[in-house]
Amino acid sequence: MHDIRAIRDNPDAYINGWNRRKSGLGDVVSDILALDEQLRAAVQQIQDAEQIRNKSSKLIGKAKATGNEDEAQRLMAEVADAKATMEKIGETESDVRAKLDAILLGLPNIVYDDVPDGEDEDDNTEVRVWGEPNKLAFTAQEHADLGEKLKDEKGFALMDFEAAAKISGARFVALRGKMAKLERALTQFMLDVQTDEHGYQEVSPPFLVRDDALVGTGQLPKFEEDLFKTTNDFYTIPTAEVPVTNLVREQILAEDQLPIRMTAATPCFRSEAGSAGRDTKGMIRLHQFTKVEMVSITKPEESDAELERMTGCAEAILQKLELPYRVVNLCTGDIGFGAKRTYDIEVWLPSQDTYREISSCSTCGDFQARRMNTRFKPAPTEDNKKPKTQFVHTLNGSGLAVGRTLVAVLENYQQEDGSIKVPAALVPYMGGVEVIK
Known part of the structure; x- marks a missing residue:
């Protein structure tokens, strides 16, 4: 707003x-x-x-x-x-x-003056690169091929797109056995890092929301075609950003309550309207996926520093998993509807010989706060004057998209025989399993 x-x-x-x-x-x-x-x-x-x-x-x-x-x-x-x-x-x-x-x-946020001008993703500017892109000594397989060739003891594929399609149609997947456990391990690992090391409070929010919650974070009315709506007028969440950010809607917070940092692992549901023909194979673009989301509520003067901090919290996951990535500053033609500045983190995928988005971290300024009517009351000044209430600033970021992280692990840790080495950081979460084969 x-x-x-x-x-x-x-x-x-x-x-x-x-x-x-x-x-x-x-x-x-x-x-x-x-x-x-x-x-x-x-x-x-x-x-x-x-x-x-x-x-x-x-x-x-x-x-x-x-x-x-x-x-x-x-x-x-x-x-x-x-x-x-x-x-x-x-x-x-x-x-x-x-x-x-x-x-x-229906109007998007106004971006910061120093956001690079550009038409689309080709005009985004690289901020930094971490790690060396993996150049495998053999021909890299795509994650979907790897997952379908890996079988359980009954002969069923650990990554089963065919069975999921019979149940739900295209852009769904069923994970079995150690593949399902790897997804769960990644989710738990991300939550542990964000809560134990980075100080985010874990939240278990609703997965169904009313339309005013989506208006508050900017998904409605602009992007209704990207959402799934139930027969009794609830919407399934496209990201945990929606319910978690709305936890402070219509509130006046005390200054000493800020910053508020929250994280949640939830299923996310997106219709992927307008993406026909894009990433039709595999887990890159599904209708249902799991994501660990980070949300921050801050004072206006602290939001820029909070964006840098949040981006670092997302990067830490990839560093611990030893997955090469780069950070890019989105240009004016690629930045999201509600953002004033966005950093995308793109992970290296050997099969595509390129980086693919795995996280977006954005500061929205007071754009969402005005839509949600969320303010804070500054502490009295030294001369005991009571300042007027101000709108908070909101930020959100993926810490990380679990499915895409699973994709990155499969592709970067694949072995020539098609087995998958489990990243060292995940072995304790996998019950000691070091290789999926």
Whole structure:
């Protein structure tokens, strides 16, 4: 959500900001200002009518007490006219406000000035690289081929796309045996690192949410086609960012409660609308997947440093797993709807001979906080003045996407015979299993 007063005071900043996203949305500012002017005029008319109603209502009794019936009748007619005006203009106000809110809720965040300009992912800038990309001494197999060739003692594939398709259709997978255990091990490992080492509080949130929760974090109304909706009007979560961030919705927090850092491992559900033909094979782009999410709620002046910290927390998982990766700063044409700045972490996949996204860490400024109405009360100043409440800043990031981490482990730790060496950090979580074969 956007501050209408800020748009009113500095429209050029918003015109430039939205145009930088290559969306052509800058032209909408004139519509916003026109509706804002109509809304303020309607509000003023209602206030004026209300003053007349209140003033005349008080005088009716005095007129009747003095026997001035004509004056009383005039005042009563004046009150009736004022009420009629308030009702009529009130309908106009509601209609204009709804139109204005619909526009504002559909507009993306304004990115920071130093976010690189660009058209798409090809214009993202590399920030740093960790580890050397694995150059295997044999031809690398894709994770899907590796997983399907690995069998349990009954001869069933440990990564079974065919069986999952019979149950649910395309873009689903069933994991069995040690492959399922590896997925669980990765999830537990990530949670342990984020909670024990990085100080995030573990949360077990709902997986079904109402529409206002999705409006709060920016998925609605813009991206409804990417969501799954139940028959009784709940939505399945596309990411734990939605329920976890909304845990502070409609609250005024104390300054000493900030920062709030939370993490959750949940299933995530996405329709992948618009991704036809992309990553149709394997686990890169599924309708259902597990992800460990990190969420931070901070004071405005601390959000930039928190983004660097959060990105480091995500990177730590890949470093402990000894998986090569790089960090890129997303350009204006690739950055997400609610973000002011985003770092993508991309892990190396030998079969594709390239890096693929495994985490996005974003700072949203007060964009989500305004939509959720989440503020904090600063501590009194030295002269004992009580500052006004402020909107918090929110951040979110994957720490990590479990399925894609499983993909990266399979591909980077594959052996020539098709077996998978288990990363040392995961062996304790695998009950001592060092190789999946």
